[in-house]
Amino acid sequence: MFNILAIVTVIAVVFVGFNLLSGAKGYAVTSPSMKDTLNVGDVVFVKTVDFDSLQVGDIVTVASSDKGKFFTHRVVEINKTDRTITTRGDANGVDDPMPTEAERIVGKVWYSVPLLGFITIGFSFVSGSVGLLILAGIAVVLVTVNCILTKSKKRRGESDE
Amino acid sequence: MSKIKKLSAVVMALTLVLCIGYFSVMSPTSAWFYNSGVIDSGDSFVFGDLSVDTSFTSKSVQVFDGATKFADPDEILFDDVIKVNEIHVYNSGTIPARVYADVRTSGEGLRWFVYDDSMLVDGSVKKTIESVLPEMTDSALMQYNVGEDGNGGHYIILNPGEIATVKVATWIEYDFVKGDIENGEESDSYDVEISLIAAQDVDGAFER
Numbered sequence: 001m002f003n004i005l006a007i008v009t010v011i012a013v014v015f016v017g018f019n020l021l022s023g024a025k026g027y028a029v030t031s032p033s034m035k036d037t038l039n040v041g042d043v044v045f046v047k048t049v050d051f052d053s054l055q056v057g058d059i060v061t062v063a064s065s066d067k068g069k070f071f072t073h074r075v076v077e078i079n080k081t082d083r084t085i086t087t088r089g090d091a092n093g094v095d096d097p098m099p100t101e102a103e104r105i106v107g108k109v110w111y112s113v114p115l116l117g118f119i120t121i122g123f124s125f126v127s128g129s130v131g132l133l134i135l136a137g138i139a140v141v142l143v144t145v146n147c148i149l150t151k152s153k154k155r156r157g158e159s160d161e
Numbered sequence: 162m163s164k165i166k167k168l169s170a171v172v173m174a175l176t177l178v179l180c181i182g183y184f185s186v187m188s189p190t191s192a193w194f195y196n197s198g199v200i201d202s203g204d205s206f207v208f209g210d211l212s213v214d215t216s217f218t219s220k221s222v223q224v225f226d227g228a229t230k231f232a233d234p235d236e237i238l239f240d241d242v243i244k245v246n247e248i249h250v251y252n253s254g255t256i257p258a259r260v261y262a263d264v265r266t267s268g269e270g271l272r273w274f275v276y277d278d279s280m281l282v283d284g285s286v287k288k289t290i291e292s293v294l295p296e297m298t299d300s301a302l303m304q305y306n307v308g309e310d311g312n313g314g315h316y317i318i319l320n321p322g323e324i325a326t327v328k329v330a331t332w333i334e335y336d337f338v339k340g341d342i343e344n345g346e347e348s349d350s351y352d353v354e355i356s357l358i359a360a361q362d363v364d365g366a367f368e369r
Binding site for chain 1: 163166167169170171173174175176177178180181182183184185186187188189190191361363364365
């Protein structure tokens with residue numbers, strides 16, 4: 001158990017550290033509008049991008065005007081004069097109804113990881129304090145299980161002797 | 162050594178939990194037209210910059226005192242037997258939207274018809290149904306409600322800032338109920354779930 005916990009923790013720390021150091025921001029995919037490319041439950045990691053370096057076909061994350069909500073769609077048209085882009089969800093039959101201004105582009109999708117977004121989706125159903133309690137509970141369970149397994153292994157070792 | 166191992170386990174567990182916490186506080190990214198609407202309880206569906214499939218659902222138990230049949234030309238009490246469910250819809254966003262309806266029930270024989278007052282013919286729902294369906298059959302009614310292959314159906318367009326009252330008439334067909342209810346001597350209750358779905362005002366933007 002100790003070894004498994006150690007391996008999982010190292011992987012998690014490296015992964016989180018890598019993303020924090022690279023400056024990438026993660027977003028959990030919660031709708032199927034980019035189905036097949038990005039599925040519900042994926043986490044997309046997004047890096048800031050210059051408007052001028054954007055290309056048709058890039059997948060970008062865009063913020064709402066109050067920067068409180070986000071969507072991630074593919075760029076289908078770039079208007080350099082107006083500094084706007086037209087986006088579309090791969091699974092949608094039509095382009096998004098309005099062009100997006102350059103200022104609202106959070107960044108370009110760097111890479112995505114499946115399933116991790118379900119952590120975000122799961123925690124979105126509970127309040128912040130309940131979320132903290134759940135996290136504390138997970139920590140307690142991990143430590144307890146580790147203690148129990150270590151003790152039982154020790155006992156087995158003693159009885160074998 | 163054992164103490165160091167125990168301490169390391171605690172530190173690792175806390176570190177792992179912090180990593181889980183990192184994912185738990187990420188922002189969600191959704192479809193264009195993210196759901197920023199307020200869904201009031203009861204009979205109001207208010208949406209703003211809405212999701213492609215932002216929906217409002219109202220669940221109720223509906224008691225029907227009698228059964229009827231919309232396709233029966235001799236059925237003159239149709240409008241007296243049906244239940245009319247009214248839902249106020251408000252587009253508080255900046256983009257025109259379509260509002261579709263859907264009705265689900267576990268009971269057999271329940272039929273529904275979505276309309277608004279501007280469609281009413283002589284104030285009669287039955288006459289309105291006759292005016293919009295090419296023929297008075299279940300399949301024509303279904304096609305009107307949910308569209309061909311269940312994709313689409315009748316919708317009401319709401320421009321930004323507009324309010325409308327969407328009406329959903331429900332009834333049970335007498336072919337599917339016991340004689341007493343058919344004759345109005347007993348009542349039968351159905352769990353009915355009425356959903357309104359707001360979507361972009363373009364074809365293909367909404368699929369059931």
